[in-house]
Amino acid sequence: MGQDNGYLLDNAQVEAGARFDALSALFDASTFRHFETVGVDKGWRCWEVGAGGPTVPGWLAERVGPRGRVLATDIDVSWTETATAEGVEVLRHDVALDEPPVGPFDLVHARLVLVHVADRDAALRSMVRALRPGGWLLIEDADPALQPLICPDEYGPEQELANRLRRGFRQLLQQRGADLSYGRKLPRLLREVGLADVEADAYFPITSPACDVLEAATVHQVRDKLTAADLATDEEIERHLANVASGRLDLATSPMISSWGRRPLEDDL
Structure with missing residues (x-):
């Protein structure tokens, strides 16, 4: 099968809302901790790239206050627009193709965006250009290849089926240009694009009700593509969804790696 560059997990699908809620439950606390680390404060100008749901822009808007600015962009802003917090601007924008929005910004943040973007290098350079000197870039992306099993404890047929379907999902992602x-x-x-004070860490949920919700929503979104590619049968998908609903699976996520760095000041050069 040839490469398909369409986004596998389309925001327009009804399951997108459930995925956004689950991702927020799993990763918002970690994201907000990183915002604290780089010092987001009153009056900051922030660009949230690929915003998807409203929770991260909402947190930023509350933190920066009326003197600050929060811009939330995405290729599809429907979910962001429906629940936008006061003080958040929403703009349809393709980070890899469009010029960066008018800044400069004290913070540019993207979570689970670049792994899916075909021209990741162009997107990263665009975000760096939007930073003020001294401004911070925080990128958070999954690394499915680092821990490929959705059931790390594969002790029975239910877990083996879950892992097999996950392998099929990863194959679909790769066909669309994702870098796993x-x-x-x-x-x-981040160092190669000239940022200073670069650090990183990883967060890896391995059992959570939100993991179950995320898996069910994801499988519903891609089931037709799994069956069309002969990666799973309808019976296997129904069996797996029933296993997820039972709550007996210890479902993990791919490790979320967060890395941050700042654009150097002239004095640093």
């Missing part, structure tokens, strides 16, 4: 080992590259890439 992108997360681990972030510290190097």
